[in-house]
Amino acid sequence: MVEPVIRVINLKKYFPVRAGLLDILRRKPRLYIRAVDGVTFDIYEKEVFCLAGESGCGKTTTGRTILRLIEPTDGKIFFKGEDVLNYTNEELKNFRRRAQIIFQDPYESLNPMMTVYSIVEEPLKVHKIGSKEERYDMVMRALEDVELKPPEDFIHRRPHELSGGQRQRVAIARALILNPEFIVADEPVSMLDMSIRAEILNLMLKLRDEHSLTYLFITHDLAVAKYICDRIAIMYLGKIVELGPAEEIIDNPLHPYTQALIAAVPTPDPEEKIGEIPIKGEVPSPINIPRGCRFHPRCIYARPECKVREPKPIEVSKGHYVACLLYE
Amino acid sequence: MLFPDTVAIALGACNVMLFEVRDLKMYYEIIGKGLVRAVDGVSFSLERGETLGIVGESGCGKSSLALTILRLLPANAKVLGGEVLLDGVNILKMDLEKFRREVRWRRISLIFQSAMNALNPVIRVGDQIAEAIMIHDKGIRKNEAMKRVKELLALVGIDPSRAKSYPFELSGGMRQRVVIAMALALNPDIVIADEPTTALDVVVQAQILKLIKDLQRKLRLSVIVISHDISMVSELSNKIAVMYAGQIVEYGDIKDVFYNPLHPYTKALLYAVPSIRGKRRRLNPIPGAPPDLLRPPSGCRFHPRCPFKTDICIKEMPELIEADEGHFVRCHRFEELRGVAFG
Ligand SMILES: Nc1ncnc2c1ncn2[C@@H]1O[C@H](COP(=O)(O)OP(=O)(O)OP(=O)(O)O)[C@@H](O)[C@H]1O
Ligand SMILES: Nc1ncnc2c1ncn2[C@@H]1O[C@H](COP(=O)(O)OP(=O)(O)OP(=O)(O)O)[C@@H](O)[C@H]1O
Ligand SMILES: [Mg+2]
Ligand SMILES: [Mg+2]
Numbered sequence: 001m002v003e004p005v006i007r008v009i010n011l012k013k014y015f016p017v018r019a020g021l022l023d024i025l026r027r028k029p030r031l032y033i034r035a036v037d038g039v040t041f042d043i044y045e046k047e048v049f050c051l052a053g054e055s056g057c058g059k060t061t062t063g064r065t066i067l068r069l070i071e072p073t074d075g076k077i078f079f080k081g082e083d084v085l086n087y088t089n090e091e092l093k094n095f096r097r098r099a100q101i102i103f104q105d106p107y108e109s110l111n112p113m114m115t116v117y118s119i120v121e122e123p124l125k126v127h128k129i130g131s132k133e134e135r136y137d138m139v140m141r142a143l144e145d146v147e148l149k150p151p152e153d154f155i156h157r158r159p160h161e162l163s164g165g166q167r168q169r170v171a172i173a174r175a176l177i178l179n180p181e182f183i184v185a186d187e188p189v190s191m192l193d194m195s196i197r198a199e200i201l202n203l204m205l206k207l208r209d210e211h212s213l214t215y216l217f218i219t220h221d222l223a224v225a226k227y228i229c230d231r232i233a234i235m236y237l238g239k240i241v242e243l244g245p246a247e248e249i250i251d252n253p254l255h256p257y258t259q260a261l262i263a264a265v266p267t268p269d270p271e272e273k274i275g276e277i278p279i280k281g282e283v284p285s286p287i288n289i290p291r292g293c294r295f296h297p298r299c300i301y302a303r304p305e306c307k308v309r310e311p312k313p314i315e316v317s318k319g320h321y322v323a324c325l326l327y328e
Numbered sequence: 329m330l331f332p333d334t335v336a337i338a339l340g341a342c343n344v345m346l347f348e349v350r351d352l353k354m355y356y357e358i359i360g361k362g363l364v365r366a367v368d369g370v371s372f373s374l375e376r377g378e379t380l381g382i383v384g385e386s387g388c389g390k391s392s393l394a395l396t397i398l399r400l401l402p403a404n405a406k407v408l409g410g411e412v413l414l415d416g417v418n419i420l421k422m423d424l425e426k427f428r429r430e431v432r433w434r435r436i437s438l439i440f441q442s443a444m445n446a447l448n449p450v451i452r453v454g455d456q457i458a459e460a461i462m463i464h465d466k467g468i469r470k471n472e473a474m475k476r477v478k479e480l481l482a483l484v485g486i487d488p489s490r491a492k493s494y495p496f497e498l499s500g501g502m503r504q505r506v507v508i509a510m511a512l513a514l515n516p517d518i519v520i521a522d523e524p525t526t527a528l529d530v531v532v533q534a535q536i537l538k539l540i541k542d543l544q545r546k547l548r549l550s551v552i553v554i555s556h557d558i559s560m561v562s563e564l565s566n567k568i569a570v571m572y573a574g575q576i577v578e579y580g581d582i583k584d585v586f587y588n589p590l591h592p593y594t595k596a597l598l599y600a601v602p603s604i605r606g607k608r609r610r611l612n613p614i615p616g617a618p619p620d621l622l623r624p625p626s627g628c629r630f631h632p633r634c635p636f637k638t639d640i641c642i643k644e645m646p647e648l649i650e651a652d653e654g655h656f657v658r659c660h661r662f663e664e665l666r667g668v669a670f671g
Contacts, residue, residue: 054529114592141407163617164386194556198600199613227602227611250604264534265604266559270582270603274534274563282499282532301366 003081004042005182005214006049006066011039011075012222013061017287033060033286037238038075040313043182046208048215049231050221050246054283057235060219064182066216067099068092069286079182097127100175104187107169110159110174116143117155120173142173146203165196169203171324176207186218201228210315222265228249232320234258237286237294243313244320256299293325301326343415346550347374347436347518352395352410363406364621366392368574370410371648374518374567379544379551381565381582383558383597385618389574390554396420398438399427414518433464437511439521446507447495453506454481456493461513480509484539501532508539512547520552525560537563558601562586570594571621573629576648580655590657593630595670612671628660631652635671636661 014032036058043049051059062071066077068084071139077084079095085093103109110119120139124130130138143151146169159167168188177182189197205228207213219225225232227248234255242255244311253259260279280298284290290297296306306325313321314328354367364390374380384390395401397412399420409651411418419431440446448456457480458473460664465473478488484505497504504524511519521540524535541564544551555561561568569579570593578591589595596614616633619625625632631641641662659665 054531165617193618194558195385195600195614196617198602198611201602202611202613222530223602226604226608227671247608258529262604264530266534266537266557266563267603267605268559268562268586268598268601269603269605270562270565270586274537277531277534279531283529284502322470 002044004044005080006043006216007048007078008042008062008066009040009076009077009078011036011062011065011077012073013058013065014072014073034238034289035286036065037289039235039238039240041233041240041243043214043216045214046212047231048205048208048217048229049234050217050219050222050225050232051223052232052261053235054220056097056283056286058238058286059220059235060186062235063101063186063216063218067101067103068095068186085121085323093127097178098180099182099184100172100180101184101186102168102175106164106171106191107159109171109279110167110299112159114158115155116148116157116159116162116170119159119170120177123174128131129178138177138271139173142177143170145176146170146173148173162301163196164192165199168192168196168200172200172203172207176211179211180213182214182216183220184216187220188217190219190221197224206227222262234245234261235285237289239294239323240313240321241272241295241324242320242322246316248317248320250256254316254320254327255295255324256301256326257295260298293323295324331593335390341403343411345373346376346415348411348413349373349393349397350411352393352396352412353408354392354401355406355408356392356402357403357404357406358622362622366621367396367572367622368624369648370571370574370576372569372576373578374550374552376517376550377544378567379553379565381561382552382554382571383556383561383568384571385556387618387621388571389621390556391522394438394522394552394554394570397520398432398436399424400432400438400667406600429464433460433511433516434514435516436518436520437514437516439507439511439519439524441665446510447503449495452477452492452494453498457481457491457506457510458512460510464514476513477509480513481506483543484509499532500528501535504528504532505539506537508536508543512543515547516549518550518552520554523556524553525559533560542566557595559603570597573624573657574621575629575660576656576658577630578656579648580652584652584655588655590651590655590662590666591630591659592634592636592665592670596633601623614670628658636665636668 013036014034017033035160039062044092065072117139120142121135124135140151148154148169189200217229229246232246232249233240238256242258253262260277266274278300292307292309293311296302311323311325313323315321318328350371351507352367352370355365356365357363370393412420454477457477461473461476462468477491481488486502486505521569525536552565553561565582568582568585569576572593578594580587589598599612600614602611614633627643628641628646631637646658646660651657651662
């Protein structure tokens, strides 16, 4: 069997809710935000694996926890068979080179005081890689890779002298410079103009082919997910409710939540209008996650047992999993 | 017996468009740097019950256009030309006091880009709407205003008992509904919605879009919906204007514009936007980036990114002309390029 690049098993991240003094005096039990609440998936080499779902469902927390930018509450993470949570300091440092992250906001993630050259060179210095001359060559090559050409035109600029798309390219060049094997891309095109989004998405696909990259791609935009991803996992309140090949998830969604999400997406076709959205109510707080199936209060198909029994993922067709009692 | 004059006026009145913007120009002045040509010769019209979508990328001047119409511009903004006609009357020339009293909120209202910023966090939402009503309806008593608030909340799908809530006690979708209720408080004819759903999740967005559509039908509102999101705008609009670098480059019935785009930028955009429906197809990016409006390109503003440019495109700015009935385009070469795909 092929070994996955990333294997995540029952990953959990609970954030304590800050308690007021009164709560402490009254010895109220400590409350937790269950941001990620038992998530399991594999990502294979050269795959674009997507985490999609509405705001607050735990996408970013999952991505950051995998990179150990956040320590998990529970669960296991493997990177090419290595136990990421048992890394020695040396191994962790090495992991930080091999796995990178690209953030949503290229305005915030780049230091405004630094030039493009120093921004892209910095990771090399941190990891003490190459001589000054070697680093220069590497920076120039990385800028060419992200199509900031000729690189001489860009290296002296600061972030505010770049367009949004160019800034995101610099962020990608910086992530690429260490020759990573795995990249978490957290909403990398959400802040960009529509005419520039396609360019960045195509660039990411090109880099995947040229550098054998593997991506965890985080987005709330299912049209983008359908375009760039091989597989999609739909998250709801910290759990994956459905996972499968991208086109299948979009064209043949099985989970009632996925069906609602997809029904709600507008299309650029004026003849096609959004119909009734098959969902009730609003997203509950991640502090008070409903018992049983966490989606049941909003589900139009909910049955009495959905209130008490938590569904397990079922493989409905090859590689297409859904966690819903309707399919058990 | 009617005098001929009166007949002429009465007949004329039937033909007056509800709302028309003609060759509007508004620049911002940045000291030491020059003028930002945010709205640079914009024209369109709107009839009762119509929804016009204005799409364009960040910074192309969409919000500036809305603020110019509502006369809510900052001090460094200069309206340098054009007219905004409401029932044939230029509301830009109207005495500001009269405009405040009779036009803003009462005839034309605005749903702001960010619901969070539009609401005061420390005042109960019901009181905020009531206040908006009482400022304009000096005669109205508090309890009458509160009655109207409850009606408005019910109209936008919020349980009237929530009038006592503070904004932070409401979800994002409910806050946006409150903002919509406020925009409707004085029964306007025209509502301008600037990115009404940008901060919302897709399910909530769909619910708000449905609400706007229902209200539009029920109240026979004319709506101008502004967004960078083509798909969202196409959900609501029957007419669409594509804006690029402070100008409308294409404008017409939404089906004409989407199925038979004439401007290279429109063609490019439609190929650059992924859709959730249909087979996955490769997206064709548009090379380059939108221009800096402090120093817009010569001639056609889109020429630096256009694969079809010729000398004339670099030298002369094209006019917005009627290419087909009701379908306008600002491109020197649209005729030869009919049916030709971008890139
Ligand atoms: N450091 C933190 N402390 C406390 N709660 C947190 C923290 N980070 C995230 N959360 C909470 O955890 C939940 C999941 O957040 P997360 O940022 O992972 O969601 P997301 O799916 O990335 O959302 P978005 O689409 O808005 O980026 C949310 O309820 C959030 O408020
Ligand atoms: N007060 C101001 N002074 C100077 N320039 C301004 C001012 N407000 C806006 N601008 C500039 O005017 C142009 C148009 O801005 P506007 O906010 O109208 O764009 P927009 O299309 O609404 O963009 P977005 O989609 O980001 O909301 C931009 O270049 C912007 O930087
Ligand atoms: Mg996030
Ligand atoms: Mg705006």
